[in-house]
Amino acid sequence: MNLVGQVLKGRRERLGMTLAELEHQTHIKRQTLRVIEDNDFEALNNANYAEGLITKYANAVNFDADQLIEAHREEIPSYQNSINASIQAFKQDEKPTYRSKSKEALQLLVVICGVVIITAIIWILAVLIF
Incomplete structure (x- = not known):
């Protein structure tokens, strides 16, 4: 047809x-x-x-x-076929694209923690010296 x-x-x-x-x-x-x-x-x-x-x-x-x-x-491709394709992708240890995350948040957290730690060290040294 x-x-x-x-x-x-x-x-x-x-x-x-x-x-x-x-x-x-x-x-x-x-x-x-x-x-x-x-x-x-x-x-x-x-x-x-x-x-x-x-x-x-x-x-x-x-x-x-x-x-x-x-x-x-x-x-049109059926809904069931798309589900089966997703299951096969997980079985083959392929990472689905929607799960890939940006590491910017983690990098920002490390920088903020570093600044807090350095600030705390400087404050402690300032208190001990003066």
Whole structure:
């Protein structure tokens, strides 16, 4: 099966609808309609709206929205696959990128402790001498 966007675009073109007519009918901006037709759902402000947009578009061109939603879900990487990939990364002792920390805080703490210790030593020497 073709990608969801290609199916919708082909259906719209067979019906002879322009993007302007579809925009008026669905109340979806023309730029968003192009994103859908290009099957570039990551370009949407919120990719979670993709199914709703697909449904609106499909209903406007008299196409089965449920079939397209199912195809869309098959096109995107599944949540379970990403979990399995993360588990495999941990098993292989690969550090995940989100866990790498900057050492700036530790360096700052060492400098502050050094300044406090030197200040304390100078104060003690000043008290003993005077």
